[in-house]
Amino acid sequence: MTTLHNRQNFAFASDNYSGIHPIIMEAIINANGGHETAYGDDVYSHRLNALIKTNFGNTATAYPVFNGTGANIIALSALTPRHGAVICTTNAHIHNDESNAPAYVAGLRLLTVKTPDGKLSPSDIANICHRIGDPHAPQPTTVYISQATELGTCYTLQEIDDIVKTAKSFGLSVYVDGARLANACAYLGCTFADIAKTGVDILSLGGTKNGMMMGECLVVLNPAFDNIMPFLRKNHLQLSSKHRFISAQFVAWLNDELWQKLATHANDMAQYLYNQIKDLPNIIITQKVQSNAVFAILPPHVVARLHEDFHFYDWNGETGEVRLMMSFDTTKEQVNALIDKIKLYLTQS
Numbered sequence: 001m002t003t004l005h006n007r008q009n010f011a012f013a014s015d016n017y018s019g020i021h022p023i024i025m026e027a028i029i030n031a032n033g034g035h036e037t038a039y040g041d042d043v044y045s046h047r048l049n050a051l052i053k054t055n056f057g058n059t060a061t062a063y064p065v066f067n068g069t070g071a072n073i074i075a076l077s078a079l080t081p082r083h084g085a086v087i088c089t090t091n092a093h094i095h096n097d098e099s100n101a102p103a104y105v106a107g108l109r110l111l112t113v114k115t116p117d118g119k120l121s122p123s124d125i126a127n128i129c130h131r132i133g134d135p136h137a138p139q140p141t142t143v144y145i146s147q148a149t150e151l152g153t154c155y156t157l158q159e160i161d162d163i164v165k166t167a168k169s170f171g172l173s174v175y176v177d178g179a180r181l182a183n184a185c186a187y188l189g190c191t192f193a194d195i196a197k198t199g200v201d202i203l204s205l206g207g208t209k210n211g212m213m214m215g216e217c218l219v220v221l222n223p224a225f226d227n228i229m230p231f232l233r234k235n236h237l238q239l240s241s242k243h244r245f246i247s248a249q250f251v252a253w254l255n256d257e258l259w260q261k262l263a264t265h266a267n268d269m270a271q272y273l274y275n276q277i278k279d280l281p282n283i284i285i286t287q288k289v290q291s292n293a294v295f296a297i298l299p300p301h302v303v304a305r306l307h308e309d310f311h312f313y314d315w316n317g318e319t320g321e322v323r324l325m326m327s328f329d330t331t332k333e334q335v336n337a338l339i340d341k342i343k344l345y346l347t348q349s
Ligand SMILES: Cc1ncc(COP(=O)(O)O)c(C=O)c1O
Pocket: 066, 067, 068, 069, 070, 072, 093, 146, 149, 150, 177, 179, 180, 208
């Protein structure tokens, strides 16, 4: 078998660019061989369900899926009736980065709120709820937040608590897109159970961006939405026949807090980069560094030169803001290589 890519390549584009942690790879290999029941009724999926209860609380149920977009669409479909609408920020992944899937696949209407840091506040929710009861208006029924957010920021537990309280006071349910929940929990120094205790109804637990080959796990915390979930997962094309290979990854990822070690490392690399560049001239750090990404405005010539050296995303073409993202396998040497180039290009024009 020929390796087609350069194994020495590294990038700051996305945690999706990284490979698979060796422990996860081993878990996939160990789950291989012989026959085992398909479609999620296998021993690995049952073990995962037990582990999800241990990590999130006894009422939690696990529904592993292929990807984050699928997880979002399934959860929001479960929480949002035909007349309902989903409150989210303009930066939300479901608004910006999932093509028309929310509207086309699930018929979801999104009510967006512009926020400077990717975080929704209780007053944002309250403001949008003023037409509840008016049959002419889309009815807010669901709140979508992501933890960590698309801008790398994190809600505190108190902030999630306040969002849930406000949402419930209007009769709304709450979904947490946890594509980077591991990074957020590592940053907050909290457990998954702490997030569950805030009273959110459903969340997704992201594995792909934190060392897994692929897989996210929907965690249904409010049993009222549990019965419908197996059907929605199948309807939305997210029930894998060889489910055991997604579940086995999660079992390894939850074991010995591997998730926490990998997320802490990625976060530490982002903090390191931030500390090394924050006081350099002509650099503006645009968001608090609370997970594994650094958002910064750099002079245009620096951005242009850096693109010749590394993969990373331009976040805002107008302001010159870029996103520099760390992964579980980003090394300090790699971050130093980036820092050295930034410093070099800043001295040139
Ligand atoms: C916050 C968030 N949610 C969901 C997703 C979707 O994940 P996927 O690309 O696996 O569909 C992403 C992917 O980048 C994400 O950043």
